[in-house]
Amino acid sequence: MDFFERFMIPHPSPAIYAAMVAIVLTSIAIVVGLTYFKKWGYLWREWITTVDHKKIGIMYLISALLMLFRGGVDALMMRAQTAVPENALLDAQHYNEIFTTHGIVMIIFMAMAFIIALMNFVIPLQIGARDVAFPRLNAVSFWLYFMGAMLFNLSFVIGGSPSSGWTSYFPLAGDELSPSVGTNYYMLALQISGLGTLITGINFIVTILKMRAPGMTLMKMPMFTWSGLITNVIIVFAFPVLTVALAMGTMDRLFATNFFTTTDGGMDMLWANLFWVWGHPEVYILILPAFGIYSEVISTFSRRNLYGYNSMVASMVIISLLSFVVWVHHFFTMGQGAMVNSIFSITTMAIAIPTGIKIFNWLLTMWKGKIQFTVPMLYSLGFIPIFTIGGVTGVMLGMSAADYQYHNTMFLVAHFHLVIIPGVVFAMIAGLTYWWPKMFGFMLNERIGRWAFGFIAGGTCLAFFPMFISGLDGQARRMYTYSESTGFGFWNMLSFIGALGLAVGFILIVYNIYYSTRYASRDIGDDPWNARSLEWATHNPVPEYNFAITPQVNSSQAFWDSKKNGHTLFKGGYKEIHMPNNSGVPFVMSVFFFIFGFAFVFSMWITAVVSLIGIFACMLHRSFEKDHGHHISVAEIERTESELRGARNE
Amino acid sequence: MKELFPIKHVMGFVFSLILTSVALLVYILDMSFALGLTILLITAFAQAALQLVVFMHAGESEDKGAIYTSVYYGIIIAVLTVFGTLLAMIWGYV
Numbered sequence: 001m002d003f004f005e006r007f008m009i010p011h012p013s014p015a016i017y018a019a020m021v022a023i024v025l026t027s028i029a030i031v032v033g034l035t036y037f038k039k040w041g042y043l044w045r046e047w048i049t050t051v052d053h054k055k056i057g058i059m060y061l062i063s064a065l066l067m068l069f070r071g072g073v074d075a076l077m078m079r080a081q082t083a084v085p086e087n088a089l090l091d092a093q094h095y096n097e098i099f100t101t102h103g104i105v106m107i108i109f110m111a112m113a114f115i116i117a118l119m120n121f122v123i124p125l126q127i128g129a130r131d132v133a134f135p136r137l138n139a140v141s142f143w144l145y146f147m148g149a150m151l152f153n154l155s156f157v158i159g160g161s162p163s164s165g166w167t168s169y170f171p172l173a174g175d176e177l178s179p180s181v182g183t184n185y186y187m188l189a190l191q192i193s194g195l196g197t198l199i200t201g202i203n204f205i206v207t208i209l210k211m212r213a214p215g216m217t218l219m220k221m222p223m224f225t226w227s228g229l230i231t232n233v234i235i236v237f238a239f240p241v242l243t244v245a246l247a248m249g250t251m252d253r254l255f256a257t258n259f260f261t262t263t264d265g266g267m268d269m270l271w272a273n274l275f276w277v278w279g280h281p282e283v284y285i286l287i288l289p290a291f292g293i294y295s296e297v298i299s300t301f302s303r304r305n306l307y308g309y310n311s312m313v314a315s316m317v318i319i320s321l322l323s324f325v326v327w328v329h330h331f332f333t334m335g336q337g338a339m340v341n342s343i344f345s346i347t348t349m350a351i352a353i354p355t356g357i358k359i360f361n362w363l364l365t366m367w368k369g370k371i372q373f374t375v376p377m378l379y380s381l382g383f384i385p386i387f388t389i390g391g392v393t394g395v396m397l398g399m400s401a402a403d404y405q406y407h408n409t410m411f412l413v414a415h416f417h418l419v420i421i422p423g424v425v426f427a428m429i430a431g432l433t434y435w436w437p438k439m440f441g442f443m444l445n446e447r448i449g450r451w452a453f454g455f456i457a458g459g460t461c462l463a464f465f466p467m468f469i470s471g472l473d474g475q476a477r478r479m480y481t482y483s484e485s486t487g488f489g490f491w492n493m494l495s496f497i498g499a500l501g502l503a504v505g506f507i508l509i510v511y512n513i514y515y516s517t518r519y520a521s522r523d524i525g526d527d528p529w530n531a532r533s534l535e536w537a538t539h540n541p542v543p544e545y546n547f548a549i550t551p552q553v554n555s556s557q558a559f560w561d562s563k564k565n566g567h568t569l570f571k572g573g574y575k576e577i578h579m580p581n582n583s584g585v586p587f588v589m590s591v592f593f594f595i596f597g598f599a600f601v602f603s604m605w606i607t608a609v610v611s612l613i614g615i616f617a618c619m620l621h622r623s624f625e626k627d628h629g630h631h632i633s634v635a636e637i638e639r640t641e642s643e644l645r646g647a648r649n650e
Numbered sequence: 651m652k653e654l655f656p657i658k659h660v661m662g663f664v665f666s667l668i669l670t671s672v673a674l675l676v677y678i679l680d681m682s683f684a685l686g687l688t689i690l691l692i693t694a695f696a697q698a699a700l701q702l703v704v705f706m707h708a709g710e711s712e713d714k715g716a717i718y719t720s721v722y723y724g725i726i727i728a729v730l731t732v733f734g735t736l737l738a739m740i741w742g743y744v
């Protein structure tokens with residue numbers, strides 16, 4: 001009996017039991033459904049073993065949307081709990097768990113997955129490549145991320161969720177103050193999915209540096225690809241810090257080491273330090289791809305070349321360097337002297353300069369442009385003012401002397417949500433809507449999309465602007481309730497209403513996907529937006545090999561040149577195409593990683609060792625495997641191409 | 651004969667052995683902590699550079715520029731992180 005007791009939730013509630021039942025029922029439904037419709041083989045052949053960057057991108061996308069709803073429900077529960085004073089909907093412990101999982105799920109498992117989804121799908125197409133540099137490794141990345149996400153979500157029903165905040169500061173996150181296995185889940189799940197992200201980083205740097213179409217020099221890359229390159233450089237340099245910090249934290253919790261303890265020579269603040277050495281670059285990992293998406297969208301729908309290409313690139317390079325030298329602004333109040341705080345204040349404020357350059361470049365792109373108010377463009381237009389407010393309040397927080405006033409209040413919460421939501425979530429929805437026809441061969445409904453935008457933009461403002469006021473009035477973040485006399489009630493109620501608006505917006509997006517899948521026209525051609533970069537030069541849907549003939553590039557908008565300036569993209573005839581083979585090993589290895597993580601969480605060492613052997617066996621198998629990929633014959637290319645062309649001409 | 655004998659690699663190998671034995675001296679000989687750590691730091695970085703250039707052929711391909719850029723970028727980030735941490739956690743801590 002003892003063995004099973006460890007899996008119990010230490011602090012259960014009816015909601016958790018209901019979730020357990022729901023998870024079991026959904027799992028049964030999925031298994032029964034797959035068996036009934038005989039889809040197991042299809043799932044295995046087409047998705048689980050795939051190494052195709054487009055399919056991996058779509059799997060990232062689906063996972064990100066699932067996680068968006070998990071994190072969104074967390075957010076709604078938080079806002080509901082604080083909507084009125086002295087609310088008893090949640091108790092303190094549950095509230096702690098919910099804001100912890102909300103943060104992690106949204107940042108690591110939603111936003112990261114979303115940007116990697118779009119990078120996966122778009123970048124190889126934008127540079128005219130057939131796949132990423134290491135397709136098999138790409139599958140490893142996805143499955144590691146996926147298993148990490150599943151492991152983290154499992155904590156909800158087995159063993160209990162982490163509850164020491166998404167930053168998981170020690171000593172609170174140490175095993176004395178957080179004795180439940182929740183924080184173990186945090187450490188292991190982030191470690192596993194972080195490995196996946198690191199691999200993605202290496203993969204995409206190599207892809208972008210080595211696999212561009214002939215003629216595409218670095219300074220002729222589309223802006224989204226540039227942002228992807230810079231993002232992945234930051235990933236490669238920032239994520240190892242998190243890896244090390246998580247390893248040290250895990251050892252502190254499980255093996256009684258003293259890296260972050262308050263005794264025996266440990267240094268608890270070192271965790272916060274290392275966390276933010278990774279954490280601040282992480283912010284730019286999320287936001288730079290978003291900037292790339294806005295550059296593409298704004299230039300496409302203003303019908304103009306992107307203004308200030310060189311300064312866009314330069315500002316991203318500067319941001320990538322500066323993002324590594326500002327991290328102390330997350331703990332100005334921890335006790336460093338004025339000198340240290342001033343240094344990091346100045347570096348922090350310096351970041352506003354390249355960011356400002358980008359904002360002005362977008363404005364100048366739209367200036368004298370013929371603006372089309374499509375859904376992606378609406379999000380881009382909404383992004384600029386809301387993000388600017390979020391950014392400017394960030395500069396306020398970045399002034400260390402003033403930060404003592406704002407630190408750990410709802411003012412901070414308002415600031416970073418008003419940066420991340422327009423900066424990342426808007427961009428992801430804009431990118432999703434923009435590239436949706438490339439992914440699935442039909443467009444999302446514009447009218448429903450505009451309604452969704454209205455609810456999301458309005459909801460964002462209504463949910464987070466009141467927090468500036470209640471924060472300045474002294475409402476601390478992460479407080480599970482407050483008394484009526486504080487006067488926070490009104491502002492929190494407004495936030496709750498805003499959160500409901502956001503929820504309606506996201507439900508509309510889901511409805512839009514359903515509606516458009518059923519009713520949207522499939523006859524949209526290859527280039528429904530009249531766009532400018534290479535991904536639109538191939539068919540809808542994109543064939544396995546992306547481009548039948550490798551395109552020739554002469555500028556940063558080669559496709560536009562081919563449409564308007566008589567540039568020939570595709571020279572010569574079809575040649576045999578060499579493509580990588582599918583493989584089940586990435587999935588199997590990631591399952592071993594999942595078991596390894598789970599065993600580690602509960603200190604089941606025999607299982608951990610066995611699964612570790614499994615992981616190494618998979619690597620060994622790869623080392624001795626002879627896999628030369630497969631070739632697509634000219635006849636088959638001709639068949640596919642004429643089919644895809646025929647589908648369009650009908 | 652000169653082309654057949656990989657003099658550069660043999661020299662590199664000998665030199666990396668020397669660096670390793672110098673680092674080992676820190677353990678064998680009795681010296682102050684500061685001196686020991688200085689020796690370790692210098693030999694470690696020299697060793698890493700040697701491995702990178704001689705045995706991992708960093709400068710021999712067309713990607714020379716990208717490889718050295720990323721190495722220098724990595725060094726800059728590492729130095730900033732380490733010294734920034736020391737500044738925030740120890741030197742500038744009141």
Ligand SMILES: [Cu+2]
Pocket residue numbers: 279280283326327329330
């Ligand atoms: Cu920061």
